[in-house]
Amino acid sequence: MASFKVKGGNRLKGEITPQGAKNEALQIICAVLLTAEPVTIHKIPNIRDVMKLIELLADLGCEVQKVGDESYRFTASNINIDFLETDDFKAKAAALRGSIMILGPLLARYGKGKMPRPGGDKIGRRRLDTHFIGFEKLGARFSYDTKDEFYTIDASDLKGTYMLLDEASVTGTANIIMAAVMAKGKTTIYNAACEPYIQQLCKMLNRMGAQITGVGSNLLHIEGVSQLKGTEHTMLPDMIEIGSFIGLAAMTQSEITIKNCQIAELGIIPQTFQRLGIQMGFRGDDIHIPAQDHYEIDTFIDGSILTIADAIWPGLTPDLLSVILVTATQAKGTVLVHQKMFESRLFFVDKLIDMGAQIILCDPHRATVIGLDRRYPLKGIQMTSPDIRAGVSLLIAALSAEGTSTIHNIEQIDRGYQYIDTRLNRLGADIERIG
Incomplete structure (x- = not known):
């Protein structure tokens, strides 16, 4: 110690x-999983939570290239979804609070995901209900094994819907947005978090081909698209x-x-x-x-x-x-x-x-x-x-x-x-x- x-x-x-903003980085980095094309991100902070998340993406098969002091290029063209079944994934994801943010992109692109109960600061209860209720409203089905504290999600047929979030969770909103951008039809999210970090995510996704309106407000409209392309992004x-x-x-x-x-x-x-x-x-x-x-x-x-x-x-x-x-x-x-x-x-x-x-x-x-x-x-x-x-x-x-x-x-x-x-x-x- x-x-x-x-x-x-x-x-x-x-x-x-x-x-660069830590809380923005955790969701922006996970968003690279939504496309097979390269995504370059600037102003990535060299801090433990962010570096561990990048390491987790590399373990999943995402190609990671450091192209500058604070810049990385991510290419998620060969993701090994079976890595989610390994003990290595369970250990690494459980130790990192930000690991929960990979779920939305995985559900959108691959129709399934798994996640151990993530760690993070001991600052009180930090429930994940908003994430999973949002996924469920989009049509996902999930189970939680209380013995090994593992969530398993089936999202093979995500469809747009209306939802009113029970809390304006920043990470919950980000995760739901990433799941919804490739769902069939229109998704409306009311009581969405509207922090600058969420605005940054939405702007990046729109540059990738997503169709998100209402950015900056607590009422978001998302028209699902079939695929997304690469982009370049600089964090706040x-x-x-x-x-x-x-x-x-x-x-x-x-x-x-x-x-x-x-x-x-x-x-x-x-x-x-x-x-x-x-x-x-x-x-x-x-x-x-x-x-x-x-x-x-x-x-x-x-x-x-x-x-x-x-x-x-x-x-x-x-x-x-x-x-x-x-x-x-x-x-x-x-x-x-x-x-x-x-x-x-x-x-x-x-x-x-x-x-x-x-x-x-x-x-x-x-x-x-x-x-x-x-x-x-x-x-x-x-x-x-x-x-x-x-x-x-x-x-x-x-x-x-x-x-x-x-x-x-x-x-x-x-x-x-x-x-x-x-x-x-x-x-x-x-x-x-x-x-």
Whole structure:
């Protein structure tokens, strides 16, 4: 198990470019299975979850060529569907949450699929009902073996239909879209997720020959086609990494310019950090964060305590609430952080409390942060990263703290952030990778 040894208290300075979006990559890479023609994808982040997914596609028989530092060409002309029956597939797919995204393309193109119960972050229940209910409405039949936790799906006759999703699941919507693009007839998906990542997927599929309308809304119409062709696609910058860098700059009193952010695709992320009192300037598609000695949390118009909560797009992504919570610990004022979607994601606050933060964990979904206004700096401790987003939040806390911190289980951070120690050290951080 690897660790970070972090010497806190350094002010950082310089420019940093966000990686390609992890959550977009997991669905875009799976979409290459929909065609036998080459698909070239740019801005693929070199992170564990994405590389493991690419490895899984290669095991399935997809030809993978690295054609640039962050660019790959995929040719899925000789897929070995029998690989789904192997123990090797079961072990690799079960260890990777993103593996569920291969199902939609396999059902669309080959009419069948199998999947063990996928892994991922331990942040609470992450049910797969939306995926399978959507597949069923398209005509698929599936069974679940509770003993070996394996799903088997027969989708030999997919037909377009109307469906109202019970939740606007991003991965569920993406999977259903990929299954529907080659189903017979018209599919209508209401209460579809409409995140930029879903929009990116739809635009890519349309370039491949799909017929999807309503892109950017929660009402999608899909006219099934018989086959798709190859294309080229460039992924968005990772909005979670951008938000993480904004929080990092504020916590460490650093002047940082975040390059090529595609600000129009960030929704209310900049505005949310501004409500924490963080100053920022927009220079084209770059975000400049000036060094700030203090930042003050806003209140509601009537003077009551600000609440920051996650919501489906265009609301605030839940993946940034951990960073927002950490950032608030050194602000002036109080904020209630309400994590609605996952009931275990706030449990990392005990480490922040050990570092000296003033946080009341109200229940599994809500935490009240009383900002210290830098009167009492956090202190370095030993801690363990429980998941990707909590891990980078603890790293931000450690970089702002007095003394030295050790963060164990950094494999979790590596799952979502490429070369994070190297990139931050270039800005003046002091992070040593151990083990």
